[in-house]
Amino acid sequence: AQSVTQLDSHVSVSEGTPVLLRCNYSSSYSPSLFWYVQHPNKGLQLLLKYTSAATLVKGINGFEAEFKKSETSFHLTKPSAHMSDAAEYFCVVPGMDSSYKLIFGSGTRLLVRP
Amino acid sequence: DGGITQSPKYLFRKEGQNVTLSCEQNLNHDAMYWYRQDPGQGLRLIYYSQIVNDFQKGDIAEGYSVSREKKESFPLTVTSAQKNPTAFYLCASRTGFPPYEQYFGPGTRLTVT
Numbered sequence: 682a683q684s685v686t687q688l689d690s691h692v693s694v695s696e697g698t699p700v701l702l703r704c705n706y707s708s709s710y711s712p713s714l715f716w717y718v719q720h721p722n723k724g725l726q727l728l729l730k731y732t733s734a735a736t737l738v739k740g741i742n743g744f745e746a747e748f749k750k751s752e753t754s755f756h757l758t759k760p761s762a763h764m765s766d767a768a769e770y771f772c773v774v775p776g777m778d779s780s781y782k783l784i785f786g787s788g789t790r791l792l793v794r795p
Numbered sequence: 796d797g798g799i800t801q802s803p804k805y806l807f808r809k810e811g812q813n814v815t816l817s818c819e820q821n822l823n824h825d826a827m828y829w830y831r832q833d834p835g836q837g838l839r840l841i842y843y844s845q846i847v848n849d850f851q852k853g854d855i856a857e858g859y860s861v862s863r864e865k866k867e868s869f870p871l872t873v874t875s876a877q878k879n880p881t882a883f884y885l886c887a888s889r890t891g892f893p894p895y896e897q898y899f900g901p902g903t904r905l906t907v908t
Contacts, residue, residue, distance in 0.1 A: 713894030724899040785837035
């Protein structure tokens with residue numbers, strides 16, 4: 682079965698400093714992986730997606746993630762945090778049954794201090 | 796602009812009343828989904844539809860019903876049988892090719908008192 686584990690429920694950074702949100706996956710093969718962001722009372726927005734074409738994936742708003750098969754990780758990074766980055770971030774893997782439902786990590790809430 | 800719309804944004808109902816949440820997409824996707832989100836929790840799948848006139852129960856379908864009469868529309872009815880209907884409801888549609896990512900609407904917050 683596919684699953685993802687987000688290692689931190691909360692991450693706090695200062696504006697202008699790097700962001701690291703950690704995600705490990707469990708799969709019997711190399712999966713597709715996504716990162717979504719959710720601002721308060723909003724829907725989820727796709728930040729980036731890994732499809733095995735390249736291990737370093739660039740997304741919107743300056744975010745990127747690196748797929749590391751040896752570590753079964755797909756951590757999300759950004760060189761310099763902005764106040765508008767404060768939100769909840771979900772690491773997600775698509776299920777491989779006929780529903781193609783998304784399997785969500787528990788989420789990481791990013792706090793950005795001025 | 797292509798996307799998914801949900802209405803209303805906020806909905807208040809009394810216990811015992813059925814309520815229908817609207818979801819419309821113009822992305823030309825065949826597959827659509829309804830998820831429920833509770834505070835501090837991830838998203839749980841209620842129903843999904845892979846094609847017009849067909850839909851399947853998800854993980855928490857009890858107390859909910861759906862229809863899929865048009866490709867663009869996938870309304871969700873929260874019935875009086877749903878024991879804890881107060882939640883944030885999200886609709887999504889899915890691409891038809893790998894990696895099968897989903898695109899979400901802005902959500903409807905339902906409060907039942």
